[in-house]
Amino acid sequence: MAEVVEVIIVTVRDIFQDEAGRRSRFSDEYKNLSALIILDKQDMIRLEAKDGQKLLVKNDVGSVVVAAKTSEDDMHPGLAFMYNSPWSNQLVSDNVCDGSIPGNKRIKATLSTTEENMDITQISELQARMQS
Amino acid sequence: MVGAMEIYMLLPKTNCKKCGLPTCMAFAVGLLGREKKVDECTPLIEEKKYEAKLKKLREVMAPIENASETGLIIHPERCFGCGNCVVACPVNVAAEPTRSAVGLGPESEKVILRVEDGVVVANNLKECRRFGPNKTLCNACTATCPSKAIEFV
Amino acid sequence: MAICTGCSLLCEDIVATYENGALTHVKNLCRKGHGHFQAAFTERTVPMIDGEQVTLDRAIAKAAEILKSAKSPLLYGWSNSTLEAQAAGIKLAEKLGATMDDTSSFCQGILMERILSGKIPSCTLDDVRNYADTSIFWGSDPSSSHPRHLSRFSYYPRGEKRQKSYEEERTCIVVDVRKSATARLCSNYYFRVAPGGDAQFMEAILAVLEGKIPKVGDKKKMIELGSHLKKTKWGVIFPGPGMIDSLQDKMELFERLLAKLNEITTFKVIPMVGHYNMRGFNELMLEKTGFINRVSFKGGAAAHGPEHSALVAAKTCDAALVIGSDPLSALPFCTAHALARLPLIAIDPRRSLTTDAAKVVIPSAISGLEAGGTAVRMDGVKIKFEPIIDTNLLSDEQILTRIMEAI
Numbered sequence: 167m168a169e170v171v172e173v174i175i176v177t178v179r180d181i182f183q184d185e186a187g188r189r190s191r192f193s194d195e196y197k198n199l200s201a202l203i204i205l206d207k208q209d210m211i212r213l214e215a216k217d218g219q220k221l222l223v224k225n226d227v228g229s230v231v232v233a234a235k236t237s238e239d240d241m242h243p244g245l246a247f248m249y250n251s252p253w254s255n256q257l258v259s260d261n262v263c264d265g266s267i268p269g270n271k272r273i274k275a276t277l278s279t280t281e282e283n284m285d286i287t288q289i290s291e292l293q294a295r296m297q298s
Numbered sequence: 299m300v301g302a303m304e305i306y307m308l309l310p311k312t313n314c315k316k317c318g319l320p321t322c323m324a325f326a327v328g329l330l331g332r333e334k335k336v337d338e339c340t341p342l343i344e345e346k347k348y349e350a351k352l353k354k355l356r357e358v359m360a361p362i363e364n365a366s367e368t369g370l371i372i373h374p375e376r377c378f379g380c381g382n383c384v385v386a387c388p389v390n391v392a393a394e395p396t397r398s399a400v401g402l403g404p405e406s407e408k409v410i411l412r413v414e415d416g417v418v419v420a421n422n423l424k425e426c427r428r429f430g431p432n433k434t435l436c437n438a439c440t441a442t443c444p445s446k447a448i449e450f451v
Numbered sequence: 452m453a454i455c456t457g458c459s460l461l462c463e464d465i466v467a468t469y470e471n472g473a474l475t476h477v478k479n480l481c482r483k484g485h486g487h488f489q490a491a492f493t494e495r496t497v498p499m500i501d502g503e504q505v506t507l508d509r510a511i512a513k514a515a516e517i518l519k520s521a522k523s524p525l526l527y528g529w530s531n532s533t534l535e536a537q538a539a540g541i542k543l544a545e546k547l548g549a550t551m552d553d554t555s556s557f558c559q560g561i562l563m564e565r566i567l568s569g570k571i572p573s574c575t576l577d578d579v580r581n582y583a584d585t586s587i588f589w590g591s592d593p594s595s596s597h598p599r600h601l602s603r604f605s606y607y608p609r610g611e612k613r614q615k616s617y618e619e620e621r622t623c624i625v626v627d628v629r630k631s632a633t634a635r636l637c638s639n640y641y642f643r644v645a646p647g648g649d650a651q652f653m654e655a656i657l658a659v660l661e662g663k664i665p666k667v668g669d670k671k672k673m674i675e676l677g678s679h680l681k682k683t684k685w686g687v688i689f690p691g692p693g694m695i696d697s698l699q700d701k702m703e704l705f706e707r708l709l710a711k712l713n714e715i716t717t718f719k720v721i722p723m724v725g726h727y728n729m730r731g732f733n734e735l736m737l738e739k740t741g742f743i744n745r746v747s748f749k750g751g752a753a754a755h756g757p758e759h760s761a762l763v764a765a766k767t768c769d770a771a772l773v774i775g776s777d778p779l780s781a782l783p784f785c786t787a788h789a790l791a792r793l794p795l796i797a798i799d800p801r802r803s804l805t806t807d808a809a810k811v812v813i814p815s816a817i818s819g820l821e822a823g824g825t826a827v828r829m830d831g832v833k834i835k836f837e838p839i840i841d842t843n844l845l846s847d848e849q850i851l852t853r854i855m856e857a858i
């Protein structure tokens with residue numbers, strides 16, 4: 167059984183994801199480029215995950231299921247990256263400091279592999295959560 | 299970019315010389331340098347057991363065969379359209395001291411690199427410094443690219 | 452020539468050809484800008500109330516009704532609107548006694564305040580191209596966020612005093628938590644910081660500039676950085692969200708660093724503003740109210756404070772107008788959730804998570820493409836533009852004026 171891995175998630179930019187989001191926030195293209203978490207090789211091993219493996223990312227604020235992707239950067243175990251999107255925002259708290267700057271850059275979360283049939287969280291699901 | 303070794307692994311490795319070269323490794327180097335074509339290795343084409351290898355070899359060779367005469371390959375799907383290469387290319391700079399050279403989008407027909415529809419395109423490759431009798435090892439376009447969207451074979 | 456409103460570089464050398472409602476050919480736009488231009492032809496909004504298509508007049512009347520009956524409305528967005536629309540928005544806020552805020556409130560605002568008040572020295576991007584020999588991208592990754600930044604201004608172009616440019620006369624330095632696309636271009640001068648470690652790194656630079664041994668980082672590399680900074684003739688720092696988020700209330704440390712650097716040589720700062728006219732909004736608000744953002748006009752006079760930040764106001768207001776922004780995508784979940792419960796009015800050319808949740812949707816012309824106006828580039832340079840596509844759609848400014856007339 168793979169471990170549950172704790173990480174700090176930092177949100178970053180990606181030009182391809184940005185481009186897709188400008189064309190449509192509701193496309194599969196945007197979903198596939200946004201619902202991603204970029205992990206260090208070591209963390210991938212601890213999770214027994216391969217690229218594309220669905221992971222449940224969870225913290226006090228919320229949770230999402232996204233796909234894992236191996237980082238091309240030098241080693242950064244324990245540090246994960248997500249692109250700014252409604253998926254990463256599910257995990258961002260709005261009361262860091264004086265409530266003025268959301269903690270986009272340091273999101274604490276746990277990662278675990280999901281059961282076989284868990285799919286990436288759909289945008290419609292994220293919308294339903296916001297409107298509930 | 300693939301190397302000679304990777305190509306070699308996809309050849310029959312029998313050194314039968316039918317391609318006109320003494321060894322499969324020499325043939326791999328020939329393929330990489332675009333002096334040889336895949337079809338010249340007749341055993342690979344004719345013998346059914348090499349089918350899978352042949353398919354893979356054609357895949358890895360496709361970008362190399364599509365490369366321009368200077369060996370410049372563009373991967374538009376990786377390109378950011380940032381224009382770094384456009385502004386850095388010495389031929390662009392010489393052609394347009396008041397546009398490309400200072401960061402503006404090119405207007406002259408003489409430039410090699412420009413950005414169209416969000417990605418880089420290359421024209422006038424015979425002007426490229428890597429080409430012709432006085433060729434130099436210019437790498438201004440590849441060294442300034444953030445996404446490996448330009449490569450040389 | 453067209454301009455691109457895809458980011459706060461407002462590139463002015465775009466050549467676009469349209470035919471039969473499609474973008475057929477375009478020169479000089481980066482990938483991001485290309486996506487921005489293509490967006491003109493997909494997922495356009497229509498006037499709607501409660502998800503039903505209505506006439507524009509009815510949508511505007513409904514918006515006016517909601518705002519009029521609200522006790523404390525929030526007007527949010529603005530950084531993707533022209534100065535003209537922002538000015539109309541301020542008038543509307545005054546009339547309504549509304550709270551007004553934009554994205555700078557939780558990102559570049561704390562730096563922009565110091566730039567606009569002159570506490571931190573700044574310059575134009577054209578100065579950077581002409582004079583800069585050191586560009587520091589700190590917590591910013593222009594290759595991904597402002598793709599033409601390096602080619603137009605900060606690293607690759609030739610400038611008045613920088614004819615040999617990046618080959619010999621310019622150095623680019625990246626301080627970031629990851630080896631970003633930009634960091635790959637200046638790998639000799641890439642400094643990795645831990646998330647939240649920017650203040651420590653700043654102290655380490657201050658230490659080496661004062662000839663002391665730095666406490667963090669690779670000492671040799673830090674000393675090398677220190678001597679490079681001392682040799683710099685004209686340097687510029689481009690702080691991005693990474694640095695600002697990490698420093699938060701320690702901004703005066705950055706002021707100290709700038710003061711120290713300017714004792715030794717010349718160093719300027721240009722904030723890496725994201726949206727095309729965020730700086731314009733901050734400048735205009737400062738001029739009209741004395742504050743750059745987070746203003747409440749309740750009771751007439753402009754009041755400023757963290758309680759008027761959109762993050763807080765989203766929870767305390769009773770109606771919201773969102774213009775040119777998609778807070779339901781871009782803001783933290785709790786804020787998005789708070790906004791979604793309100794009667795929302797969304798003025799947007801295109802479908803978004805916010806228009807989907809809005810009670811009233813008012814379609815607008817895309818500024819830069821279908822509507823003209825003025826915007827302020829990240830460095831404070833004002834840029835005027837004309838529309839390049841014909842449209843019957845109203846501009847943001849016209850819509851706001853009509854709402855105001857109906858109140």
Ligand code: SF4
Pocket residue numbers: 309310311312313314315316317318319320321322325338339340341342
């Ligand atoms: S023909 Fe094919 S198998 Fe024979 S030597 Fe040449 S590459 Fe090797």
Ligand code: SF4
Pocket residue numbers: 386387388389390410411425426427428436437438439440
């Ligand atoms: S190799 Fe040099 S001359 Fe040729 S296209 Fe690239 S930058 Fe231009």
Ligand code: SF4
Pocket residue numbers: 376377378379380381382383384413417418439442443444445446447448
């Ligand atoms: S090829 Fe590379 S350097 Fe040139 S525009 Fe594309 S991403 Fe930029």
Ligand code: SF4
Pocket residue numbers: 455456457458459460461462479480481482483484485597598599600
């Ligand atoms: S850099 Fe920004 S303004 Fe310039 S073309 Fe790209 S998106 Fe548009």
